[in-house]
Amino acid sequence: MENKETVYSQLLPQVQSLLADEKDTLANAANVVALLHNAFHFWWTGFYRVVDNELLLGPFQGPLACTRIGWGKGVCGTAWASGQTVIVPDVEHFAGHIACSSESRSEIVVPCRVDGKVVAVLDIDSELLGTFDETDARWLEQIVALFDSSAPQCPPVEEELHCPDCGAVFEPHDVFCPVCGNKIDKTQL
DSSP: OOOHHHHHHHHHHHHHHHHHHOOOHHHHHHHHHHHHHHHHTOSEEEEEEEETTEEEEEEEESSOOOSEEOTTOHHHHHHHHHTSOEEESOGGGSTTOOOSOTTOOEEEEEEEEETTEEEEEEEEEESSTTOOOHHHHHHHHHHHHTTOTTOSSOOOGGGSEEOTTTOOEEOTTOSBOTTTOOBOOGGGO
16 A cells, blocks of 8 residues: 555545535535545444534444434544544553444544534544554544635634633633633633
8 A cells, every 4th residue: 555645635635626526515525534444444433423513423434323423422532522533553551442343453543624613523443453643633634624614724722712621622602611611710821
């Protein structure tokens, strides 16, 4: 297999072209999943969408998957709650890992934002340990940023609001932290 930098650099223009010609998010997500899955032969590749305060399974390729994941639960819920990419070299060492498949050994989850708000996560699993690194994170963040037509890239993490008690990401209108439930004193931010 080619160097992953090379593969990603060839995939990015394909994704840009696909998204430019089609406005349906579900169709675009399905095609992005297919491109990534086939280019890298990952164990599982897919999106979970934020629906009614939980992650709901979206387009994917690979074996059966968990259908719903709660806020802060597992790797996907953690990436959603933190608003940051999560790389797990060995899922056996991730506290609270949700084992949808015993074949999954490493994982990366990338939040997908629209207008600055996490609306989905891209979840990719490998049957090999240590598959994912900062190279994957950088390229996958660029790919999911293409879903946000209002921004050329994901908003920088510095612009997100974090609870001073637990570090969870919260919205500017929140009075209480959605994770720990503590009242947010915005004068301390």
